[in-house]
Each structure stands twice: as structure tokens, then as C-alpha cells.
Amino acid sequence: MNFFNKLIAVSLPIVPKAIVRKVSARYIAGDTLADAVHVVRGLNAEGAMATVDVLGEYITSLSQAEENTEYSCEVLKTIEREKIDSNLSIKLTSLGLDLDPEACEKNVLRILENARDHGNIFVRFDMENSPYTTRTIELHNKLKNKFNVGVVLQAYMRRTENDIHDLIKTGAKNIRLCKGIYIESETIAFKGREEIRNNYLKCLELALSNGLYVGIATHDEMLVHGAKNILKKLGLRKDRYEFQMLLGVTEPMRRQLIAEGHRLRVYVPFGADWYGYSIRRLKENPSMAGHIFKAIFTGR
Numbered sequence: 001m002n003f004f005n006k007l008i009a010v011s012l013p014i015v016p017k018a019i020v021r022k023v024s025a026r027y028i029a030g031d032t033l034a035d036a037v038h039v040v041r042g043l044n045a046e047g048a049m050a051t052v053d054v055l056g057e058y059i060t061s062l063s064q065a066e067e068n069t070e071y072s073c074e075v076l077k078t079i080e081r082e083k084i085d086s087n088l089s090i091k092l093t094s095l096g097l098d099l100d101p102e103a104c105e106k107n108v109l110r111i112l113e114n115a116r117d118h119g120n121i122f123v124r125f126d127m128e129n130s131p132y133t134t135r136t137i138e139l140h141n142k143l144k145n146k147f148n149v150g151v152v153l154q155a156y157m158r159r160t161e162n163d164i165h166d167l168i169k170t171g172a173k174n175i176r177l178c179k180g181i182y183i184e185s186e187t188i189a190f191k192g193r194e195e196i197r198n199n200y201l202k203c204l205e206l207a208l209s210n211g212l213y214v215g216i217a218t219h220d221e222m223l224v225h226g227a228k229n230i231l232k233k234l235g236l237r238k239d240r241y242e243f244q245m246l247l248g249v250t251e252p253m254r255r256q257l258i259a260e261g262h263r264l265r266v267y268v269p270f271g272a273d274w275y276g277y278s279i280r281r282l283k284e285n286p287s288m289a290g291h292i293f294k295a296i297f298t299g300r
């Protein structure tokens with residue numbers, strides 16, 4: 001990251017929300033479920049699948065958790081009714097994990113029962129920061145034989161290779177592998193760009209060669225290239241994995257992968273609680289400083 005991007009990254013909390021909203025618009029489908037459906041239809045027309053996420057995390061009351069649960073159920077009903085090619089991603093903290101783990105589990109169950117009743121839609125448990133890793137994996141493991149679910153693992157976490165071994169042993173079927181987005185301490189996480197990449201490819205090969213279906217979630221050209229080499233080496237059929245990308249990121253690479261015949265899914269977040277997600281995306285955008293200056297000085 002260059003000097004101006006670093007400066008903007010640390011100054012983001014004081015950038016007016018209206019500017020953040022403007023420059024992060026490409027990463028978010030919109031405020032409403034109808035906006036998300038519209039975006040998913042466009043992606044489906046391009047040959048991409050989707051996973052919809054209701055924005056919101058780290059809530060402060062159980063009534064918010066219930067509202068989020070209700071909204072996710074509404075998304076599932078809509079996916080079936082509108083016949084769009086999408087599944088659902090959920091964050092356990094938005095469903096009450098921090099406030100009351102039992103209430104959170106009830107909310108998750110409600111979502112999974114709805115997913116089952118609306119055409120057995122797949123539900124992905126997103127992975128948040130390290131205080132939640134074990135609990136997210138445990139809840140996934142508890143429910144994985146009864147419902148169509150999968151969990152996310154982060155290649156920057158030193159524990160991930162072991163987690164994959166455990167998931168294989170306990171008969172898990174489906175993971176998403178990403179680098180990881182939260183700030184973690186060096187004692188538990190790899191920090192260097194190359195060591196994270198190396199661990200990503202090592203974990204990917206371990207998972208794929210043991211029969212796990214993997215959502216290969218990255219926009220890093222080196223990793224996409226490395227993943228293709230592993231797929232070729234293992235001779236895997238195209239229905240044993242998919243590439244995954246975030247809405248608004250590296251669209252040419254997304255189109256290229258689809259043109260090559262790979263399954264590709266786009267993560268489509270929507271909702272009123274857009275701020276935290278937008279800040280994380282902006283910090284990862286190598287041209288962020290330029291976008292923010294342009295928005296501040298030209299209003300575009």
C-alpha cells in the first residue's frame with residue numbers, strides 16, 4: 001500500500017459517511033432486498049452464481065438479532081420465489097453470538113430450517129475475527145449433518161491447516177477458503193504476504209485432495225493461478241470447487257474465469273448497515289486514496 005493509501009486508511013474514521021458511501025457503492029448491492037435481487041439477476045445473466053449477505057454485525061440487542069434472522073429468512077423465501085441462482089451467507093455475531101449463544105443457535109436453526117424448506121438452499125457461515133473462530137466451527141459441526149451448510153476458513157490463521165484436518169475427519173463437505181480480513185496478532189496469524197499465500201495454497205490442496213468442495217475466495221492473481229495448477233494436478237471436475245469474488249472487485253478476472261468454464265460465485269451484500277463492510281473493502285482497495293480524493297474534491 002502506498003503512502004497516501006496508508007494515510008487515508010488510518011483517516012477513514014474521520015472521512016464523512018456520505019463520502020465513504022459514495023466510494024464504496026460498487027461493493028454493495030443497495031439498501032433493499034429488491035436491490036440485491038436486481039444485482040443477482042444481472043450476475044446470473046453473466047453466468048455467475050451469487051451468495052447474498054444481509055449487512056450487519058456486532059449488534060447490541062437480541063431484538064436486533066431477531067430482526068436479522070427474520071431478514072435472512074425473507075432472503076431465502078425470495079431466492080426461491082424469484083428463482084435466482086443464489087445461496088445465503090450469515091455472520092453469527094449478527095445473530096447474537098456475543099450476547100447469548102443459545103439464542104444465536106436458535107436463530108441459526110430457524111434460518112437453516114427455512115433454507116431447507118425453501119428448496120434446500122445452501123447456507124454459509126462467514127468467519128469473523130479470532131474470538132469467534134472456534135465457536136463458529138463448532139456450531140457448523142453441530143449442524144452440518146442435518147442441514148446444507150458450510151463454513152469459512154482463513155489462510156492467515158496458523159490454526160487453519162489443523163482445522164481442515166479436523167473438518168475432513170468429521171466428514172465436513174464444503175468450505176470457503178479466503179485470506180482473512182481482520183487484524184490478528186502475529187502469535188495466531190501469519191502476517192507476511194508470501195506466507196499467507198503459501199498457506200492458502202497448502203490448505204487449498206489439502207482440502208481439495210481430501211474431497212472437500214472448496215469455494216476458492218480470492219482476487220489475488222497469484223492465488224488464482226496457483227489454484228488452477230492444483231486443480232489441474234488433481235484432475236478435479238469442475239463441479240468439485242468454485243471460485244468466489246466480492247461484488248465490485250476485479251470484474252475482468254471474474255469474467256475470464258467464467259469464460260474458461262469455472263463455476264464462479266459473487267458475494268452480494270445489501271442492507272442499511274453498510275458502514276463496517278464498506279470500510280473493510282476500502283482498506284483493501286489499492287486505489288482507495290484516489291477514489292476518496294476524487295469523491296471529496298469533485299463530488300463524484
Ligand SMILES: Cc1cc2nc3c(=O)[nH]c(=O)nc-3n(C[C@H](O)[C@H](O)[C@H](O)COP(=O)(O)OP(=O)(O)OC[C@H]3O[C@@H](n4cnc5c(N)ncnc54)[C@H](O)[C@@H]3O)c2cc1C
Pocket residue numbers: 125126127128152154176178179180181182217218219220221223244245246248249250266267280281282284285286
Ligand atoms: C467471496 C468472498 C468471501 C469472503 N468471506 C470472508 C470471510 O468470511 N471472512 C474473512 O475474514 N474474509 C472474507 N473474505 C475477504 C478475504 O479474506 C480477503 O480479505 C479479501 O478477499 C482480499 O484478499 P485477496 O485474496 O483478494 O487478496 P488481496 O491481495 O487483498 O487482493 C488481490 C487484488 O485484488 C484486488 N482487490 C482486492 N480487494 C479489493 C477492493 N476492495 N477493491 C478493489 N480491488 C481489490 C486488488 O487488485 C488486489 O491487488 C471473503 C472474500 C471473498 C472473495
